[in-house]
Amino acid sequence: MKNFMFITASISLAMASSLVTAEDTLPLKAVNRANEVIDAALEAYGGSEVIAELNSVTRKSHFTTWATNQSRSPGPPWDENEQMSFGAIDFENKTFVGKNKGSGGGSEFNGSQIIKAEEGWQISYRGGTVTPIAEPSFDTTSGPFIRVTAPLLVKQLQDRRQTSHWLGEVVLDGRPHDVITLVMEVGPGLSLYFDQKTHLLSRSERVLPPFGQVDYRFLDYATVEGIPFSKTFKLFVNGEPNLHIDILSTEVNQPIEQYAVLPTNLEMVEAAPPAPTEVGLQEISEGVFLAGAGGTYALFVEMDEHVIAVGGTAGIPDRIKAIREVIEDKPIKYGVMTHHHSDHIPGVRAYQAEGATVLTVKENEAVMRAAATDADSLKLQFVKDRHVFDGGSRKLEIIDIGPTPHVEHLLVAWLPEEGILFEADHFQNPTNGRMQPAQATTKRLAEAIDELGLKVKTIVGAHSPRIASIDDLRRSLALAPAEVAQTSP
Ligand SMILES: [Zn+2]
Numbered sequence: 001m002k003n004f005m006f007i008t009a010s011i012s013l014a015m016a017s018s019l020v021t022a023e024d025t026l027p028l029k030a031v032n033r034a035n036e037v038i039d040a041a042l043e044a045y046g047g048s049e050v051i052a053e054l055n056s057v058t059r060k061s062h063f064t065t066w067a068t069n070q071s072r073s074p075g076p077p078w079d080e081n082e083q084m085s086f087g088a089i090d091f092e093n094k095t096f097v098g099k100n101k102g103s104g105g106g107s108e109f110n111g112s113q114i115i116k117a118e119e120g121w122q123i124s125y126r127g128g129t130v131t132p133i134a135e136p137s138f139d140t141t142s143g144p145f146i147r148v149t150a151p152l153l154v155k156q157l158q159d160r161r162q163t164s165h166w167l168g169e170v171v172l173d174g175r176p177h178d179v180i181t182l183v184m185e186v187g188p189g190l191s192l193y194f195d196q197k198t199h200l201l202s203r204s205e206r207v208l209p210p211f212g213q214v215d216y217r218f219l220d221y222a223t224v225e226g227i228p229f230s231k232t233f234k235l236f237v238n239g240e241p242n243l244h245i246d247i248l249s250t251e252v253n254q255p256i257e258q259y260a261v262l263p264t265n266l267e268m269v270e271a272a273p274p275a276p277t278e279v280g281l282q283e284i285s286e287g288v289f290l291a292g293a294g295g296t297y298a299l300f301v302e303m304d305e306h307v308i309a310v311g312g313t314a315g316i317p318d319r320i321k322a323i324r325e326v327i328e329d330k331p332i333k334y335g336v337m338t339h340h341h342s343d344h345i346p347g348v349r350a351y352q353a354e355g356a357t358v359l360t361v362k363e364n365e366a367v368m369r370a371a372a373t374d375a376d377s378l379k380l381q382f383v384k385d386r387h388v389f390d391g392g393s394r395k396l397e398i399i400d401i402g403p404t405p406h407v408e409h410l411l412v413a414w415l416p417e418e419g420i421l422f423e424a425d426h427f428q429n430p431t432n433g434r435m436q437p438a439q440a441t442t443k444r445l446a447e448a449i450d451e452l453g454l455k456v457k458t459i460v461g462a463h464s465p466r467i468a469s470i471d472d473l474r475r476s477l478a479l480a481p482a483e484v485a486q487t488s489p
Contacts, residue, residue: 033166034180037194038157044199045154046227054155054227058088058251058259059145064244067104068237069342072407074367078240079104085245086112087145088256089152093117096142097259101125105425106405106441108481114260115141121262127436128482130266134274139185146184148235148245150201150218151227153192157182167191172202200228211342212238225252266482272432275465279318281326284467285418287394289326290460291319297462298347299413299422303391306333309356310398310413310422311462312347320350332356334381334389336398338424338462339407340364345371348378357381359398361409383411401448405440412448419457421449427473429464435472437479446477 042048063083071079083102089095099112110125113133120136123129146152157164163183170177170193177193184190193203204216214237218230229250235243279293287302298311300323307323307330309316320332335351336359338344348371351358357379360368365382369375381387389396395416402409406425413422426445428436438446449456459468 027165030165030167033178034164035161037166037178037180037199038154038161038164040199041154041194041201042158044228045151048158050226051151051155051158054151054252055092056088056090056253056256057149057152058249058254058256059086059149060248061085061087062246062248063100063102064246065104066241066243068240068242069340069367070105072403072405074340074364074408076240083109086259088259089142089145090256091155093257094138095256095260096138096145097256098141098145106444107439110481113141114262116260123263123266124436124482125266126481127479128266129269129434130262131269131271134271137186143184143186147190147204148216148233150221150230153182153190153201153204156184157192160184163189169196175202177202201230214242215239224250227252269434270432272430272434275431279315279322280465281322282465282467283326284420284458284460285415287327288415288418288420289323290422290465290467291322292465293318295463296343297460297465299460300327300332301394301396301413301415302327302330303333303389303394303396305391306330308332308334308336308389308396309347309351310336310338311424312337312345312351313343313424313462314346316347316350317353320354334359336360336411336413337364337368338411339409340367341407341425344424344462349373352378355379359383359387359411361400361411363409399448399452401445401452404444404448406444412445414454416454419455421454421456421459422461423459424462427459427461427468428476429459429461429466429468429472431464431466433466433468433472435476435479437481438476442473442476446473449473 042051045051063085065081066078068078081104083100086099088097094117096115101110112123114121115136115138120133122131122133165181167179170179172193176196178196179191179193182190182192188206191205192201195202200221201218206214208214217234219232221228221230231247233245275294277293282290284290289300290297291300292298296313296315298309298319301308307327309332332354333356335347335356348358348368352372358368359381362382369378372378383398383400385400387398397414398411399414400409401412404410426441456470459473
């Protein structure tokens with residue numbers, strides 16, 4: 001039974017109750033025991049009939065979030081943000097409505113997603129737009145709501161019994177628990193901890209690379225229409241608090257159509273074409289390449305003797321491979337990290353493997369070393385305000401425009417001759433070129449451009465394949481957030 005220790009190091013295993021005999025094989029025992037746990041849970045949640053007939057749930061909640069490795073500073077305490085959230089699900093009609101309003105990382109958001117069977121829409125109340133979703137998926141969109149709603153996880157167990165195995169017994173908060181698995185339609189498998197006395201769900205876990213272990217806690221149960229719902233929910237990432245939900249209201253088996261009505265006072269716009277899935281190379285100017293796919297892009301600048309890479313988002317090795325096809329003989333000598341956020345530092349390893357020196361600010365040294373394959377041998381160079389690469393025939397400037405509402409230090413790349421600026425996380429640049437009302441981050445970027453007197457013609461970024469013009473930035477600044485009536489509470 002020792003192999004069940006992997007569940008979690010922080011929880012001690014209860015004594016294994018009996019030895020496994022040849023007839024009672026481990027897989028068989030795992031399936032049978034899971035079925036017993038599921039049956040007991042169904043009873044505790046109002047009975048299998050009640051759970052089978054639990055068709056719709058509507059919940060309003062208040063979220064407190066902690067921006068782990070995504071705060072303005074490179075270390076804890078992490079920035080705390082708040083948001084209001086609304087979710088409504090109807091299984092029979094495959095309808096889901098999810099709405100979030102709040103702010104974080106220097107951006108405000110106020111939008112919703114509506115899925116009605118085969119159709120789906122993304123609504124931006126801030127932008128005043130409704131956009132059809134290209135490939136709507138009830139399972140994918142409703143997954144996060146189900147994962148934080150205990151009776152809906154039990155309903156999943158009822159429907160997907162065959163995916164469940166018993167993993168073992170553990171003591172959690174001084175109480176013995178059975179741990180069983182659940183594989184939902186979409187996403188990695190969950191381990192669910194059921195209290196052996198109350199048969200209620202106390203905890204669930206899943207492993208989400210590259211973030212690590214995500215741990216969900218279900219607390220303060222109260223009964224709604226005969227079904228126990230937890231009123232408090234806490235989520236930890238690698239043991240650190242990440243999300244705390246206070247449920248403000250719960251309704252069961254009420255119609256939810258009224259929330260799924262498309263607002264008529266918003267502009268219906270076409271969906272942005274999806275970003276390419278294969279790594280592509282765009283030569284923005286001679287020897288200046290934007291390389292990337294999906295939601296992550298990096299800039300490669302060819303100097304006389306070497307190449308300088310800017311940006312450290314996911315997939316840098318593939319982007320280097322692509323650049324090698326057009327620049328075969330020059331080494332990548334520098335890799336510039338725009339900022340310390342976890343999604344902008346995977347590139348450290350790739351640049352280290354190339355033998356490159358990583359450019360960052362002194363304040364981010366620890367984060368960069370921790371992201372390296374070998375912390376001690378990582379070659380670092382620190383930028384103080386500005387570093388100029390003068391490669392003879394080309395000039396590339398790395399400028400710290402921080403502090404910004406997003407981070408204390410933000411390195412942007414500036415090519416003065418070409419008028420090209422590369423930035424990360426401060427300018428939204430949708431693939432359809434439809435600008436959104438500028439966030440505080442974008443306003444700060446525009447301010448910095450003015451203060452530094454940069455004659456920007458072209459803006460490219462870490463999250464878009466689109467080559468924007470300075471007019472796009474101006475258009476975004478000129479747009480005010482829409483103020484419109486909303487259909488969901
Ligand atoms: Zn960021």
